[in-house]
Amino acid sequence: MQNKPVIYPIEKIISVLSYYTFGIVGFIYIIIALIMKQGLRPFIRYHIFMSIFLSLLIYVISMILIGIINISGFVPYLNALVGTISFILQKEFLNLGIFHFSIINLCITGLYTYLSIGAILGKYSYLPWATKIINENLKN
Helix, strand or coil: CCCCCCCHHHHHHHHHHHHHCCCHHHHHHHHHHHCCCCCCHHHHHHHHHHHHHHHHHHHHHHHHHHHHHHCCCCHHHHHHHHHCCCHHHHHHHHHHCCCCCCCHHHHHHHHHHHHCCCCCCCCCCCCCHHHHHHHHHHCC
């Protein structure tokens, strides 16, 4: 019977903090580990790289959407349509009024909460597309 590797509490804490700081704490932890010439254990490495990957993905998607909206501002009739849809969504649908969160913010926070709970429990959280990419890139 093979023993499961021990996951230390500091690894769980760093993993959770890495999700909620959009990978910044994890990135700092990687730099500290490199300076101290210590390797990253598989559990913490998985969660740090997952948080960095998801944060970059969310950033890239938001920049693409902002670019599309800005470009559509130069198209005569599309400008009015996008402005109207944006106004309706912001006033009626996206703005929940709870700490100025929108539904998108709530979904991202829910995703990071799910991943953080998995990290606290000492498990490798699963996201269909992202987990496959992280596992393929972290193979030694």
